[in-house]
Amino acid sequence: MSQLLLRALLGHAVFGACLAHAQLPPVPVPPENPITPAKTVLGKALFWDEQLSSDNTTACATCHIPSAGGGDPRSRTPENLHPGPDGVFGTSDDRRGSRGVVRCAPDQRFTPDAYFFPRAQVTARRAPSAIGAAWAPELFWDGRAGSTFLDPLNQRVVATQHAALESQAAGPLVSDAEMACEMRSPQDVATKLAYAKPLALADQLTPDLSAALAIDPTYPELFEAAFGSRSITPARIALAIATYERTLVPDQTPYDLGTLTPAQQRGLQAFRGNGACLFCHSEPLFTDHSYANLGVRPDADDVGRFAQTQNPADMAAFKVPALRNVGLSPTYFHNGGKRTLEEVIEFYRIGGEFPGPNLDVRFSPAFLTPAERADLVEFLRNGLTDPRVAAELPPFDRPRLASERASTRVARYGFGTSGTGDLAPVLVAPHPPFLGNDRFALGIARALGGSQALLGFAASAAPAGLSIGVQPLWIAPTSWFASVVLPLGGVPGLGGSGFESLVLPIPADVLLEGQTLYVQGFVIDPQGAEGLAVSGGAAVTMFGI
Ligand code: HEC
Ligand code: HEC
Known part of the structure; x- marks a missing residue:
């Protein structure tokens, strides 16, 4: 079927449909990891604790801040540039990533890396949102964190389904660019925590964290409250962090509450109609969890999903991001290549900047008038923002990191x-x-x-x-x-x-x-x-x- 025909059909299907919204489905939960208050608050402490890194500088939250839409507020600064595949700063393949740790040897001494030393290393991709990631069957831009969670110590299956968050959480803790010194093992993380005073480096603790720490002031006690025994294991760390992330449900956007302004409603109409955005960003999650090559960069720049599947159809395809709170994100696309939603919409108007042979069949230049484009930006920027995320109110409230002081x-x-x-x-x-x-x-x-x-x-x-x-x-x-x-x-x-x-x-x-x-x-x-x-x-x- 030709793309134009597809587009016409899609336009028809939604044209004239009322602006009713679908409700967010319940968060999928692995049967092996039910959500409990004790596990949630432990996960929150872990997510915000810079002591989880080898060198006490970097928490999960360092790169995933609610008021930045769950991404990294620092990503526009020069210290967060990655030189891209050519290894040279200041060229067109540079990416806006996230700063992790200064590279360090297993004994904590600093050691040079290829590009950044003596500055902190920067990730080669942009940090996507950790808020609203709970529905995704696979996580990371290339989907390499799958829904079966294996114990990081022995690769035994801990959770059989819906556990992409657990699989994901195990990664950064031992990544020697993000949170770890070289050769850090999952057991090292657990051992370090046993002796750490929870959130010792943070201040302005939230009421739920203060209450939990008043009763259980050590990590062994918090793990006992959450899991029934004091033992701290790499699997339990991931189970708790994932549980916390599952409680971050951004379901009070104007879209959800039916309070879209007229301009935002027209933007939603463009999104569903002429923009044909729904092909991939389907409601109410605003993603169908597929992967697509949009020609953001030349295919060779980052092979994306192909690295996982070796399927040529996945060459340079990236996960379709969910769009809630996208208006709070400091940068867009897997390489952080766009800084404003206007730039993103311009990208869609021209149909991609590097359209290659593997351009997604669902993707073509969006036929939108200037007024429709402005409305679309307004819908994305404000119509999909949960005010509790923007203002960091519960459940998106949080302590202050040491690195913020x-x-x-x-x-x-x-x-x-x-x-x-x-x-x-x-x-x-x-x-x-x-x-x-x-x-x-x-x-x-x-x-x-x-x-x-x-x-x-x-x-x-x-x-x-x-x-x-x-x-x-x-x-x-x-x-x-x-x-x-x-x-x-x-x-x-x-x-x-x-x-x-x-x-x-x-x-x-x-x-x-x-x-x-x-x-x-x-x-x-x-x-x-x-x-x-x-x-x-x-x-x-x-x-x-
Ligand atoms: C140094 C910055 C940094 C730190 C620290 C960090 N992340 Fe991330 N996070 C990223 C980047 C960059 C990606 C995307 C990487 C990729 O796709 O290849 C990512 C991806 C994710 C995703 C996937 C979102 C999606 O839609 O695919 C989740 C969830 C997440 N991180 C949670 C965490 C948790 C939990 C921790 C702590 C255990 C953590 N992050 C630590 C930068 C960071
Ligand atoms: C063919 C599938 C597809 C279609 C159609 C599509 N998108 Fe996307 N969208 C994606 C993918 C994939 C990405 C991530 C691309 C990347 O980073 O390489 C993305 C990224 C985005 C982003 C940036 C989000 C972020 O966190 O980086 C926005 C905003 C967005 N799309 C809005 C739209 C709008 C508006 C439309 C309609 C005009 C649309 N998309 C149509 C697949 C699609």
């Missing part, structure tokens, strides 16, 4: 001076310096490969104007109490390639609370003035949890 970060001050390759060394200090953080690491990078660095530690900062020879000094010589000499890795003689780091466990000693450690790095570098290249300063203020 400047006071939990190591502060940088001053500036470095350059050596070989015209690069200045930098201190690498992404970890929150809380009391009892036995994984706190500090590093130096962008130094001369194979050279030596000295890290100086002092109790106070140097008053501006001090220097060693011509080099700026950022730590006070009078309070300088320790120096560590580090042989640098990297390519010997290559400017910028040198790096090394130290793990400095912070004792759980209340006397340290509020104390600040000042650090500066000095690198032996013949191209630096007086044979040195130096970093700026870092102020490490330790905080209690």
Whole structure:
């Protein structure tokens, strides 16, 4: 059947239909993982706990924030760019992804990755919404998380159906770009949690979290309340997180409540009619869970679903995203390539930017007048937004992450001076310096490969104007109490390639609370003035949890 005929038929079927809406079906629940209040609140704590990452910097929520529609509010910033398959920043195949961890070895020391070091690594795809993901039989843009959930420890079947959320949740915890140091095992995650104080890094806890923690202040107790015994296992972690996600039901949009404005109603009509959007974004979920190649990028850029099925028909096809709360999303498409809904609709008007041989048969340029396009944008932007998601009200309420508070970060001050390759060394200090953080690491990078660095530690900062020879000094010589000499890795003689780091466990000693450690790095570098290249300063203020 020709596409035009298909489109005409579809147009007929819905033309003149009233604007009644279908109700969201109940959330599918695996029989092996019933929703209970204790499991939900445990899952919420886990989802919002940055201690789930190897280095205490990244929670699931870091990349999935309700007011960003369940996606990553940071995704428009330069720190969240991925260079794409050509490996070069600033070219057309760049993606807007999500920042995870600075790459780290199993012993927590920082280690270079191909593109980002000493900055945090960025995912190669955009973070889709975790809100309203509960209906999908498969998750991720390529559907690689399937509906059967296997125990991450032994691959035994834990849940036979409807368990894509569980399958998905097990992934990021051991991904050495998102939340893990290299070689992290699922058991490592469980073991770390047994000793962590739940949500110790978060503040502004929600009433449900505070109430649960008042009764069960440790993870073993929260797991006992949820699962009947204190044991923390990788499977239980996934079961609890998935349960929490199943309670995030965005069913109070103007579309659901029948409160669409006239413009939004006209937009919905265009969506159902001339836009032919329903071919794939079928109501009421606004997805039929199929995969489609829309020509967002050339096929070779990202093979998408093909990687899972090896079926040529799936080449560069991506999961049809659900559209609730799409108006809150900072970026669109699997590569984050579009920043506004106007840009998305323009993409649909022209019928894709890279239409290749595998373009989906259900897809063709959308015949829409400028007024219809404006109405369509208005429908998508506001007609599908659940106000509780936008305002982060229950069940979408949430604590504040440590990464959202400047006071939990190591502060940088001053500036470095350059050596070989015209690069200045930098201190690498992404970890929150809380009391009892036995994984706190500090590093130096962008130094001369194979050279030596000295890290100086002092109790106070140097008053501006001090220097060693011509080099700026950022730590006070009078309070300088320790120096560590580090042989640098990297390519010997290559400017910028040198790096090394130290793990400095912070004792759980209340006397340290509020104390600040000042650090500066000095690198032996013949191209630096007086044979040195130096970093700026870092102020490490330790905080209690
Ligand atoms: C560093 C950022 C980051 C972190 C941390 C992270 N995610 Fe994601 N999430 C992503 C990206 C990127 C994708 C899409 C990846 C892909 O499709 O290849 C994704 C996909 C998902 C999806 C699938 C949505 C869909 O419609 O397919 C869910 C659900 C989800 N994440 C939940 C979680 C949970 C639960 C955690 C913690 C265990 C987590 N995420 C941690 C970035 C992140
Ligand atoms: C052939 C199936 C198909 C049709 C028809 C279709 N879409 Fe899509 N839509 C998709 C797929 C697949 C994606 C994700 C594409 C990607 O990222 O590569 C998408 C993405 C989107 C997004 C971005 C969502 C996000 O989270 O990134 C919006 C908004 C959207 N579509 C709206 C529409 C509208 C409006 C129409 C009608 C004019 C429409 N779609 C027609 C399949 C379709």
